[in-house]
Ligand SMILES: Nc1ncnc2c1ncn2[C@@H]1O[C@H](COP(=O)(O)OP(=O)(O)O)[C@@H](O)[C@H]1O
């Protein structure tokens with residue numbers, strides 16, 4: 559059982575670089591938390607602090623209610639899986655999985671039971687006598703997972719464990735990691751720069767940028783209510799579109815205006831924007847939040863010229879020139895459009911995002 563808490567925690571490397579600034583984060587027992595952000599934002603640093611591989615240079619780190627700032631790694635009851643599998647090339651799969659337990663002098667029959675149980679769950683029983691050189695990348699990563707599993711740690715730490723796998727395997731391994739979390743009933747902290755992976759796996763996502771937390775929330779909260787344009791842009795594919803413009807408040811009605819485009823917000827969103835008449839904003843429209851079929855004659859319409867048509871199997875991405883900007887939407891694949899066609903899409907007024915142009919912070923909660 560392990561609850562993890564960072565309290566005003568910072569990490570300054572010996573060269574003076576601050577890789578993590580004032581992190582406050584509580585990870586609940588058995589929760590699956592994903593640290594998400596671009597390369598260099600401080601994800602591995604944070605994970606390594608939990609593992610005890612990096613010192614907390616300011617603030618506190620707790621496991622349950624104990625401070626662990628100075629607890630060495632082997633007293634923390636954590637197991638870590640890395641992007642590079644770091645297997646011993648001359649040991650068999652069995653010996654690789656067993657190694658940590660052998661070092662800790664577990665009884666031989668207990669080790670055997672744990673190794674076989676992990677191998678069975680990971681479907682690598684038939685590979686136990688092979689050496690890492692005789693395995694595919696996916697199989698090696700399973701061995702690395704097995705090695706962590708047999709330790710039965712209170713906290714499972716994973717640093718981009720799927721990044722070296724090809725796309726199809728990444729997707730099937732995601733499902734397996736989720737199942738692993740369900741069956742192991744332990745706390746998972748998982749690092750990735752892949753937003754789709756984060757959305758699939760996490761109970762909660764911590765979005766990071768330059769050593770600072772941008773937003774913490776469930777996948778739905780982060781996707782539906784991004785706190786700023788960085789978060790909005792980092793999640794979603796193709797990425798969210800922006801149009802710079804101005805808000806006009808008339809009574810209880812709030813409208814975004816940019817040239818010939820006028821989009822009014824649904825009442826719930828509008829009620830949060832009443833104080834912002836005349837404010838310069840960025841409107842955010844996710845690629846999937848438009849519809850062509852029931853575009854009303856004078857409703858929340860986005861009109862423009864088709865600039866590109868990119869079929870992607872299940873649907874298609876439509877590039878559209880709107881007020882001099884190119885926006886990308888995901889539309890039904892049955893829609894037939896040609897370059898240069900003038901079309902109208904209706905925007906889903908319940909799902910429009912609105913950010914202050916200067917601060918880039920969301921104006922709606
Ligand atoms: N030992 C170190 N000394 C100085 N700077 C470091 C050290 N390790 C990492 N950094 C810097 O800290 C920042 C965060 O690194 P890291 O946590 O590895 O990022 P991420 O895992 O999100 O890609 C990066 O700018 C990196 O260059």
Ligand SMILES: [Mg+2]
Nearest residue numbers: 601602603717
């Ligand atoms: Mg990293």
